[in-house]
Amino acid sequence: MVDFARVQKELQECNRDFEVSGIKVMPKSDANLAHLLGTIPGPLGTPYEGGSFKIDITLPDGYPFEPPKMQFATKVWHPNISSQSGAICLDILKDQWSPALTLKTALLSVQALLSAPEPDDPQDAVVAQQYLRDYPTFMGTARYWTEAFAMTSSLGVEDKVLKLVEMGFPEALVRSTLVSVDGDENMALEKLCSG
Amino acid sequence: MGNSLVAAKEKHNLKRQSTFGDDNESSWDSAVMGWNPHGKWHAVASWTWDAQDETCGICRMAFDGCCPDCKLPGDDCPLIWGACNHAFHLHCILKWVNSQTPQAHCPMCRREWQFKG
Numbered sequence: 665m666v667d668f669a670r671v672q673k674e675l676q677e678c679n680r681d682f683e684v685s686g687i688k689v690m691p692k693s694d695a696n697l698a699h700l701l702g703t704i705p706g707p708l709g710t711p712y713e714g715g716s717f718k719i720d721i722t723l724p725d726g727y728p729f730e731p732p733k734m735q736f737a738t739k740v741w742h743p744n745i746s747s748q749s750g751a752i753c754l755d756i757l758k759d760q761w762s763p764a765l766t767l768k769t770a771l772l773s774v775q776a777l778l779s780a781p782e783p784d785d786p787q788d789a790v791v792a793q794q795y796l797r798d799y800p801t802f803m804g805t806a807r808y809w810t811e812a813f814a815m816t817s818s819l820g821v822e823d824k825v826l827k828l829v830e831m832g833f834p835e836a837l838v839r840s841t842l843v844s845v846d847g848d849e850n851m852a853l854e855k856l857c858s859g
Numbered sequence: 860m861g862n863s864l865v866a867a868k869e870k871h872n873l874k875r876q877s878t879f880g881d882d883n884e885s886s887w888d889s890a891v892m893g894w895n896p897h898g899k900w901h902a903v904a905s906w907t908w909d910a911q912d913e914t915c916g917i918c919r920m921a922f923d924g925c926c927p928d929c930k931l932p933g934d935d936c937p938l939i940w941g942a943c944n945h946a947f948h949l950h951c952i953l954k955w956v957n958s959q960t961p962q963a964h965c966p967m968c969r970r971e972w973q974f975k976g
C-alpha cells in the first residue's frame with residue numbers, strides 16, 4: 665500500500681518551493697495519488713534550456729520502499745533517456761533508491777542528468793553514438809527536439825481552449841482539463857480522449 | 860548500471876527538506892521522555908548533533924508522532940537508532956531492512972545498516 669500521507673506531504677513541500685526549484689508535481693486526477701505528473705525546467709546552458717519537460721510518475725504499492733517509476737512524457741534527445749519511450753536510466757530510480765529520497769529529489773536528479781549525460785551507460789544507443797561521434801549534430805538534434813516538443817506553451821490559453829473546443833469537447837471540460845495538466849495542450853487532448 | 864549524479868546536492872536537499880513545518884524542540888523533548896522509559900540521553904544527544912530533523916526520514920512523520928501503520932505514538936511505535944546515529948520509527952526501518960537483501964543501507968547516509976547496540 666502506497667503511503668499516501670507521505671505523498672501528500674511531498675506534494676505540498678515540492679509545490680511550496682516551486683518558485684526556487686521550478687519543479688512541480690501534480691496528481692493526474694484528484695481521485696488517485698499513485699499517478700502523478702512532474703515538470704522540470706530544462707537546465708540553463710544546455711540544449712534543453714527553455715524547455716518544460718513533463719515526467720509521468722507512477723508510485724508502486726511499495727512506495728517509498730520501492731522507487732517511483734518515472735519516464736519522460738515529453739520527447740527528449742538524450743543518451744540516457746529513450747527517444748522512443750521516455751524511459752530513464754538513472755541509478756537512484758533503480759538499485760540506488762533510498763526511502764529518504766522524495767519525488768522532488770528524484771526529479772532534481774533527473775534534471776541533473778539532463779545537464780550531465782553519461783553516454784557510456786546509455787539508455788538510447790543511437791543517441792549515445794551520436795553524442796560520442798558527432799557532438800555538434802547531437803547538440804543540434806537535442807535543441808531541435810526541445811523546441812519542437814518541450815516549448816508547447818507558445819499558444820495562449822484561449823487559443824488552446826478554442827482549438828480543443830473545435831475538436832468537439834465541451835468548453836467547461838476543456839478549461840478544467842487544461843488547468844489540471846498545467847496548460848499542456850497535448851496532455852489535455854490525451855486526457856480528454858481517454859475520458 | 861546507472862548514473863550517480865548530484866549525490867552531494869541531494870544530501871544537502873534532504874537535510875533542508877526533511878522539516879515539515881511546526882515541530883519544535885520542546886515538543887520532541889517531551890515525546891522522547893514519553894516513549895523511552897529507559898532514558899537514552901546519549902542517543903538523543905547524538906541525534907541532535909547529527910542534524911537530522913525531527914521527522915522520520917522514511918515516513919516523514921514527526922518523531923513525536925507515529926508511523927503510518929500505528930494509531931498512537933509512544934511505546935507501541937518506538938524510535939530506533941542505527942550505528943550511524945540516524946533514527947527512524949522502528950516499524951519504518953524494519954520494513955526497509957526486510958525489503959533489502961542481503962544487506963540494507965541506512966536511508967539517510969547509505970552506510971550499512973546496523974542497529975545500534
Ligand SMILES: [Zn+2]
Pocket residue numbers: 915916917918919920925926927947948951
Ligand atoms: Zn517513520
Ligand SMILES: [Zn+2]
Pocket residue numbers: 925926927928929935936937948950951
Ligand atoms: Zn509504528
Ligand SMILES: [Zn+2]
Pocket residue numbers: 941943944945965966967968969970
Ligand atoms: Zn545513517
